[in-house]
Amino acid sequence: MSNIKIYISFDFEGLGGISQWDDVTSDNKDYKQKYAVAQLNALFEQLRDHEVVVSDSHDKGNNIPWEITNDYPNVKLISGGIRKYYMMSGIDESFDRMIFFGYHSGVGEIYSTMDHTYSSSFIHNIWINGKEMSETLINAAYGGIFNVPLAMVVGDDKLKMQLAPYFNKIYFIETKKSLGRYAAQFKPMKILLEEISSTTKLMLSKDKEYFEVFRFGKPVEMVVELSDTSKADMVESMPLVERIDGRKVKLVSDDYKTIFEGLLAITYICS
Numbered sequence: 001m002s003n004i005k006i007y008i009s010f011d012f013e014g015l016g017g018i019s020q021w022d023d024v025t026s027d028n029k030d031y032k033q034k035y036a037v038a039q040l041n042a043l044f045e046q047l048r049d050h051e052v053v054v055s056d057s058h059d060k061g062n063n064i065p066w067e068i069t070n071d072y073p074n075v076k077l078i079s080g081g082i083r084k085y086y087m088m089s090g091i092d093e094s095f096d097r098m099i100f101f102g103y104h105s106g107v108g109e110i111y112s113t114m115d116h117t118y119s120s121s122f123i124h125n126i127w128i129n130g131k132e133m134s135e136t137l138i139n140a141a142y143g144g145i146f147n148v149p150l151a152m153v154v155g156d157d158k159l160k161m162q163l164a165p166y167f168n169k170i171y172f173i174e175t176k177k178s179l180g181r182y183a184a185q186f187k188p189m190k191i192l193l194e195e196i197s198s199t200t201k202l203m204l205s206k207d208k209e210y211f212e213v214f215r216f217g218k219p220v221e222m223v224v225e226l227s228d229t230s231k232a233d234m235v236e237s238m239p240l241v242e243r244i245d246g247r248k249v250k251l252v253s254d255d256y257k258t259i260f261e262g263l264l265a266i267t268y269i270c271s
């Protein structure tokens with residue numbers, strides 16, 4: 001198998017063994033970093049022949065220990081923040097495919113572990129071209145700017161359901177059955193780790209051309225509903241932003257990069 005260049009965007013809420021904020025908050029005594037490391041090891045073990053960049057994209061971007069690269073000299077780690085293009089920083093046209101690891105469903109999904117889209121505290125909803133969004137769709141379309149397809153997603157059953165209308169070819173590893181915003185049923189860890197290994201192998205057996213590059217139709221219209229009117233009062237001063245009601249703002253552009261940058265700017269302004 002020839003060398004494949006793989007971009008991994010890491011999030012935490014969608015992983016096995018994770019059901020609440022304490023599990024994914026680095027200064028909490030219940031922080032489950034070792035679960036993330038175990039699941040990442042199952043993935044990295046299969047990627048040894050390939051060039052990998054992993055972007056630690058949860059919270060402060062300080063979840064993946066740098067030591068892990070001692071076992072995998074083919075893996076470069078992007079860490080920390082604030083950084084430009086946060087969950088997708090470092091991606092460009094040199095990559096062959098993307099993996100979204102530990103992803104969760106978009107905001108508002110019923111019985112879905114820690115559902116949110118870019119912010120659980122101040123974003124009520126995001127629509128692009130009239131469709132409800134998730135971080136997976138928003139980030140996959142950013143990869144689409146560079147012609148990089150989404151090949152594999154590791155996340156919960158509700159995310160799998162949300163993505164079904166959009167992707168025919170991706171490999172999806174279901175980490176858990178979400179039972180509520182802070183509840184889930186986990187499969188045995190051993191089974192999940194085996195599934196990560198076997199599905200990653202299958203994904204690697206396909207050519208880049210097999211996978212679909214995800215893009216939004218132009219012009220791209222994004223509507224963001226914020227948690228309260230004061231957030232919208234602040235965001236309204238951004239270029240391109242149109243206030244459409246008390247809590248909603250709208251951005252329209254033919255250039256999706258501008259929309260993506262606008263969304264990140266909104267999250268930085270409001271947090």
Ligand SMILES: [Zn+2]
Pocket residue numbers: 011012013057058059
């Ligand atoms: Zn996260």
